[in-house]
Amino acid sequence: MTATVSLPRNGRLFPAFVIIGWRWISRNPAVAIAPVLVPFLFLYFLRIISPAYLFPGEIIGAMLFTSQNIGNWVLGDSATWRIQLALQDMFVASPLGKVQYLFGIAVSNLMAALPAYVALGIVLALSYPVPPMAWVFLAMAIIVLWLLFSAIGIAISSRIKSRREIWPVGNFVFTALGILSPLYYPVSVLPPDLQKVAYFLPGTYAALFAKGGMGMVPVTSLELATYGLLLGGLAAVGILISVYLYRWRTA
Numbered sequence: 543m544t545a546t547v548s549l550p551r552n553g554r555l556f557p558a559f560v561i562i563g564w565r566w567i568s569r570n571p572a573v574a575i576a577p578v579l580v581p582f583l584f585l586y587f588l589r590i591i592s593p594a595y596l597f598p599g600e601i602i603g604a605m606l607f608t609s610q611n612i613g614n615w616v617l618g619d620s621a622t623w624r625i626q627l628a629l630q631d632m633f634v635a636s637p638l639g640k641v642q643y644l645f646g647i648a649v650s651n652l653m654a655a656l657p658a659y660v661a662l663g664i665v666l667a668l669s670y671p672v673p674p675m676a677w678v679f680l681a682m683a684i685i686v687l688w689l690l691f692s693a694i695g696i697a698i699s700s701r702i703k704s705r706r707e708i709w710p711v712g713n714f715v716f717t718a719l720g721i722l723s724p725l726y727y728p729v730s731v732l733p734p735d736l737q738k739v740a741y742f743l744p745g746t747y748a749a750l751f752a753k754g755g756m757g758m759v760p761v762t763s764l765e766l767a768t769y770g771l772l773l774g775g776l777a778a779v780g781i782l783i784s785v786y787l788y789r790w791r792t793a
Contacts, residue, residue, distance in 0.1 A: 581608055581658060598670035599758045602680065603725035605662050606748050608655050609684045610723070613691030614716040615651040620699035621708045640790035648692035659684070672756060679755025683748040683773065690744060690777040691716070693784035700789035725749050744780065747773035 581604030666672060698715060702708055722736065723745025729737055740746045751769040754761035761769070 575657075580611075581605070581662060598666055598756070599753050600726050601662055601666045601669065602752050602756065602758075603727070603749060605659060605666075605680070605684060606687055606723075606725045606745060606752065607720050608658050608662075609687035609748075610691045610720050610725075610745060611716060612648070612651050612655055612688055613693075613695035614712040615654065615695070616647050616692045617695035617699045617702075617712045617716075618708050619647055619651065620696045621702045622705070624699070625702070625705055640788060641785060643790075644693060644696045644785065644788070647696060648688065651692070652688060670756070670758075676756045680752045682770070683752040686773055686777045687745065687748050690780050690784075691719075693781045693788075697784035697788045700787075719743065719745065723749070742776075744773055744776040747776065 695712070695716075698711065699708075702711060722740055723743045724732060724740055725745055725748075729740050729746060729750075732740055747769045750759060750761070751766065751773050753759040754766045754769060
């Protein structure tokens with residue numbers, strides 16, 4: 543008589559990914575320091591180059607930039623786990639689906655960004671009178687960009703064939719998207735042609751939505767709702783395309 547092995551269908555999946563992210567920070571504190579320093583370096587040089595821009599708005603830009611940059615970390619982790627450690631094969635053989643896997647890696651990398659969010663949030667609260675509801679608008683923009691760019695990162699990672707491609711591909715894609723999206727600065731300062739490109743990027747509407755909700759950008763309720771819908775719509779399309787393009791089973 544052949545014994546039947548039943549695989550468990552339930553488990554503490556997301557807490558496990560949170561622990562992975564936390565262990566990354568606890569073993570190497572530089573992981574938590576780097577995401578804090580990078581946005582502040584941008585802020586420092588922007589204050590020197592363009593002191594006329596509203597400083598609290600630049601802080602929001604730094605928080606949104608951090609959300610976009612998580613996609614680069616997700617790309618690196620996912621590609622390394624697949625190419626070097628062959629961990630993805632284990633997840634493919636498990637009951638775990640590719641959407642759960644994507645979200646798990648995104649949660650893991652979010653842990654490394656939490657110190658940056660906390661530090662920037664404290665600076666924002668000290669430099670600008672933030673209404674309670676405005677934090678909700680900011681949190682919504684951060685979460686949407688985090689999910690979207692994590693999906694983009696993992697989709698790109700599945701097309702990378704060697705470890706040598708991880709660093710240049712990730713840095714090129716996410717740096718370009720971070721620069722073209724007017725997160726730190728108003729979209730009006732871009733050349734007309736780049737403004738047209740910027741209005742196709744979800745980061746543009748995340749910035750307008752968050753800054754409009756904070757009262758830093760003069761917007762009507764209808765315009766704010768429009769920015770939110772455009773952000774959500776572009777993000778939903780981007781996530782669906784990314785999940786479709788992601789190669790879950792490589793064999």
